[in-house]
Amino acid sequence: MSAWSNHLVLVPILLPLLAGSAMLLYDERRRALKAAINLAATFALMLTTVALLATAAEGIPPQVYLLGDWPAPFGIVVVLDRLSAMMLALTSVLGMAAVLFSLARWHRAGVHFHPLFQFLLMGVNGAFLTGDLFNLFVFFEVMLAASYGLVLHGSGIARVKAGLQYIAVNLIAASLFLVGVSLIYGVTGTLNMADLAVRTAEIAAEDRGLLHAGAAILGIAFLIKAGMWPLGFWLPTTYVAAVPPVAAAIAIMTKVGVYVLLRLSLLVSAGDGVEGSSLFATTLLLYGGMATIAFGMAGILAAQDTARIACFSILVSSGTLLAAIGTGRTDVTAAALFYLVSSTVAVSTFFMLIDLVERGREFGADMLALTREAFGGPDAVEGEEDEEVGIPVPGIMAMLGISFMACAVLLAGLPPLSGFIAKFALLSGLIGRADAGTAAGITATTWTFVALLILSGLATVIAMARAGIRSLWGPEERAVPRVRVIEMAPIAGLLLLCVALTVQAGPVLAYMQATARAIHAPDQYVGSVMKAPRTRPDPAEGSR
Amino acid sequence: MMSDESLLALVLALPFAGSLVVGFLPSNRHNLEAWLAGAIALAGLAIALALYPAVxxxxxxxxxxxxxxxxxxxxxxxMDGFAWLFTVLVTGIGLLVVLYARYxxxxxxxxxxxxxxxxGFMGAMLGIxxxxxxxxxxxxxxxxSLSSFLLIGYWHHTAKARDGARMALTVTASGGLCLFVGxxxxxxxxxxxxxxxxxxxGAAIRSHALYVPALVLILLGALTKSAQFPFHFWLPQAMAAPTPVSAYLHSATMVKAGVFLMVRLWPALGYTEAWFWIVGTAGLCTFVLGAYLAMFQQDLKGLLAYSTISHLGLITLLIGLDSPTGIVAAIFHMMNHATFKASLFMAAGIIDHETGTRDIRRLSGLLRLMPVTAGLAILAAASMAGVPLLNGFLSKEMFFAEAVAHHSSSAFDRVLPYLAALAAMFSVTYSLRFIHGAFFGPPPADLPRQPPPLPSWMAAPVALLVSACVLVGMFPAVTAGPFLDSAARGVLGAHIPTYSLAVWHGFNVPLLMSVVAMAGGALLYLALQRYLSSGIEGSPLLRRLDSxxxxxxxxxxxxxxxxxxxxxxxxxxxxxxQLRLILGVAxxxxxxxxxxxGMAAGPLAPSALDPALTLVWVVGAACAIAAAYQAKYHRFAALILTGGAGLVVCVTFAWLSAPDLALTQLLVEIVTTVLLLLGLRWLPKREEMVEADRHRTPRVLLRRAADLAIATVVGIGVAAIAYAVMTRxxxxSRASFFVERAYTEGGGTNVVNVILVDFRGFDTLGEIAVLGVVALTVYALLRRFRPAPDSIVSPEQQVRQNARAAAAGPRQPADALADSLLVPALVMRLLFPVIGMVAVYLFLRGHDLPGGGFVAGLTMSVAFILQYMAGGTRWVEARLIILxxxxxxxxxxxxxxxxxxxWAFGYPFLTSHASHPTLPVVGKVPLASAILFDLGVFVLVVGATVLILIALAHQSIRTHRPTKPEPAPDHA
Incomplete structure (x- = not known):
């Protein structure tokens, strides 16, 4: 443990903590300095996580870090494997984009934006890294506390209202989390996830009921975070109220719940096949996920403004992931991981883009357009030119138009961007190239899932076309928005990332498949954690 | 010389690269852009022609x-012969369209x-x-689909373009998604x-149980794309696109993608009943319906759009007939249709460009004004009608031959020849209408503008296409024969049927059908004159259906x-x-x-009930229930009652030998209750009763009963689970590990504290971060917060106090306040150092005895709270600088x-070091590095609590000086 590179695993938690704390030493009026610290820290974080991703991609066993040099399962461990490395990199990239975007204007909308942002990153990173249930709770709380502040950032009635609802729901979720963890600890006597995987197999029959109840309650807490129907109604309200860079940054938070479910259900169920009752009822995830897709679809179709499309897209994305996890199949999981990255980047980008597109539009223009459409008002708005000569499109509007289309294509899963690859991988996992496929091999549930995947894509196309035409092609007189480079750059960057994901789909998917295989067969993970050596000799062992 | 493979890649790459380059050119360089686009199309065409020997x-x-x-x-x-043919069509017609669009x-x-x-479209189409x-x-x-959307919506300032683009996208993208699944x-x-x-x-696919779903899904994709009934309606709306787009995408190439795909996959999916019925029926319906509707269009482009639908129906029908000769005829008609229809669209565009209208009711006698265009358009329209010596005639003859051939002994087969002849008759009628309506008759009187001289190059693409029509029509075997042959070989492999490409096949049934169609069409046109000249838009039967x-x-x-x-x-x-749902689901x-x-209590027997503790618990439970009962309308009472329940928990902890927990719980209770009470002051007054609640309707009662039930079940459930766990x-015991090593490795005898700062110090680090972040959030939220209007007025007590003070003499209200709290305030001030010492004491003994940074921090913050309460915000802040x-x-x-x-010593993060050095005078002192960590906890807890306190306290400054805009000095 003495090599400095070993400590790199902890940097994604410590760096934001130190940066966030350091910013508190300066007066709020030194905003430029704080912005610089935030930017530098997030950039360094991005470099670190990319380095970690590169390490994880080499295929070495999970890297375990013993906090305080206490051995597992007594102390807290932090574990870096392919899955966590991938999530860390995604978080930091989205974080970087959100920070850049916020610097144009939004960071001035309230106090303590920059420290809260760093604490958010600390919480999310911690949740992805930790290998301990209670420590996970702690990082959930760090993340949530920071997100409370960020959702309320900018204040105003709508935000406070949505923010308080968000806080109330999440406090309940946190209580459920605690109850669940206590139950599991009460029965198994351990908080370490790897140890838990070992121990659940040895649990006495009379204790199983309690263990499963604990897991169920814990699962509900994560499902609330993931926004599963009917637990996720808070989600659209909250995201639509948050300022754009915050919405873009906390888009990753819905994936934290999904991540934990994926991690825990596969880790713990490994030793659980004894009586065929899985600890986290994965089939329920499948149905719940599909219900979530359907609900998200309804929301997308009914959305009256563009931001709500983005919010309900998060639900669709969550539902798709949950259902995919619910299938319990390795190839579907791999596809789901690809989808996770692509859809999260897309939603994040879209939140920022909406801010730019809607800038300079008249308030209520959407409602007017929609009413006209619904009740068949005059087709042409008065004074509209019908001349068949193209009107010049200012460069900035062209950029926004292209980006809007890219987001639409990504969210709907149409070519040519990574959304299509993700949908293809999912479909291929569900009904793809079977060796000797028969109709009997594909269940009605799978067909329903496939139909929902396709229909949700279609709903997105329809809603996005409606919204895009309304705000970019609309007849209303609109001012060309003033857009700054640091607002456009993160959007362009994230979209380029999606292009790269498409072109490099082969290697990326290979990484995801290796990840899926590893989490579906967690022996290596468990072994790495339980056998992680201490730095100093164990005095107890020496005396024995 | 590049290899065939790299040339092939180049064909696909060029248009996309060109699209990017052109997109970044300045928008006024018409010639440059057109030349570039043309050059790319020409290059593609040249490469394709060069590749012919290879395919x-x-x-x-x-x-x-x-x-x-x-x-x-x-x-x-x-690339095989079939793909080659389409590549030539896409690049060749693309080249002509670019040239045409330039003008x-x-x-x-x-x-x-x-x-x-x-x-971009050209690239995508080549990609298919x-x-x-x-x-x-x-x-x-x-x-x-996407590029078509953008092109239809090119003139997006018009409502027609927006609607047409969206409809086309919706229909074709839906079909595309079906195709994807298929x-x-x-x-x-x-x-x-x-x-x-x-x-x-093919055999494996056709015999598979999933064949029909796959087929239906793939056909949905193909039929929507090729505008087949019942999905044909998007194509006429797509005519809002600029005419070059209509000529290129919506007649010659993109709409052919559907029929292309059907032909391409026919060897794998065809030869079945399902194929015959679905494809054949869709094709036949579209063929007849499209031709019927085309006759009644008043817009030249509308007429051409419906005729395109009809011809695509014809091709689909040929494919649906499930015979190799049908496939050959379909391929041949795709070529022919592309040439004559693109030229007709261009001609319609020229008319529109020159006269300003495409409405047949306003046009007439253009033959004299634009003879070249008229001549070319007449030839192309004649080809569309199937006049001999033009290419349209040849493929139509092949179609007739196919229609009369035997396929299955069904009604479909029997009516097919008659319907085919009928639709062919309609197509003669609309072709006549196009020619006669636009070019013959009296000179036009109602034109928006007089035709200026035609740019010389604008008719060139039309001329080229029409000459292709004529050449193929007259010498089919020489001109089109080899290419049709290689295309057919690409699809059908070695088993291509015998067919003959000749103008004259002798007197046979197809020829008879042609003659009937010609004559019937001409007669029909005469018969329809009255209806058509009435100027009604649309057909007699289906006019009212506005798609x-x-x-x-x-x-x-x-x-x-x-x-x-x-x-x-x-x-x-x-x-x-939402909360009901969450709790219910949980x-x-x-x-x-x-x-x-199953869940059973554990084997441990509960200890005997102690009367005193039982009494305490009864009180605690009563407090908790009462707090819930009062929460809605009596917040103050509810808060105090919660405090009571909390105290009972403290007592229980102490009773059960958990002094650490008891101490912490006590301080947490005190501090939170005081802070909540301070906050309560600024909440808006609650309406005595919410309107709905005043009337105890059954609904209200039911809702409350449900809530009560949920609360009861959750409460009892948690209690039962807790009981079950505690009796196990x-x-x-993992716990023994901590107990054993707390002193030997952690350097402290208070296991709880060693767990907090050492074994699980990482948790503590996170938790203090949470506390700090929450404080920051509270501060950020309340910083600009204005208390509700009804809570701005001073409390009654203060009002009375001030009134009394005013009555007593000329004194400041602040003095009155100070007087009324004189003794308690003095005590509280004096307590400040005392409490501070207690905090230090609790902090220092923490590692070995109950205490520690967290408890000490809370204690210290109590001292600050007391100062604020005693002296008021301004008094404190004038004397203490709190950051x-x-x-x-x-x-x-x-x-x-x-x-x-x-890290500096080569150990992991948070590894602690403990020693017990002997200091002079003091003696042996326990000293662990964890104490520094604990100091951090202490400082943070004080900071966070005081920050929340300040955020709340500053509300009072704000409300008492409502005239000043932003009074609170920023202490952050």
């Missing part, structure tokens, strides 16, 4: 690059965007044609998406309305139902396994840096 006689060129190997998706380009588009039009989209992998084909398929199913059956593999596996309106209605119903209904029935935005989730697997022996935000920062940094210190 003739059933050979194919293949290039594959690895893309997604694990999923069986390689980027594969594959068609207004000089004021910013055409960079136009040409960029057009080239050249795909050697079905998934890749879908990829480019959707790209053509192709994945085919991949499932075959085990590969590779086109060659799929084409070889745009119907589509909009359906879309609104299926999307907005359905979505809203879905949201309302399956969702809620209100908090209370209950169900926990109960389910418990019911299934601790499983394989709680910095304390939070310092506390966190201290804790984190202590942990980092271990």
């Amino acid at each position: 003739a006689d059933g050979k194919a060129i293949r290039v594959a690059v690895e893309w997604l190997p694990t999923l069986g998706l390689d980027f594969t380009l594959r 068609y588009m207004s000089p004021d039009d910013p055409v960079a965007r136009f040409f960029a989209f057009l080239l 044609v050249l795909s050697g992998n079905l998934i890749q084909l879908v990829f480019f398929w959707e790209l053509t 192709v994945v199913i085919v991949g499932h059956i075959v085990g590969s998406y590779d086109l060659d593999r799929v084409l070889e596996s 745009q309106r119907i589509f909009d209605r359906i879309m609104i119903a299926l999307t907005l309305r359905a979505g809203r209904i879905g949201l309302e029935t399956a969702g809620t935005r209100r908090l209370q139902p 209950c169900a989730a926990a109960l389910w396994p418990l019911l299934q697997l 022996p601790a499983p394989d 709680p935000v910095r304390w939070i920062g310092v506390g966190l940094l201290l804790a984190a840096l202590t942990g980092l210190g271990a």
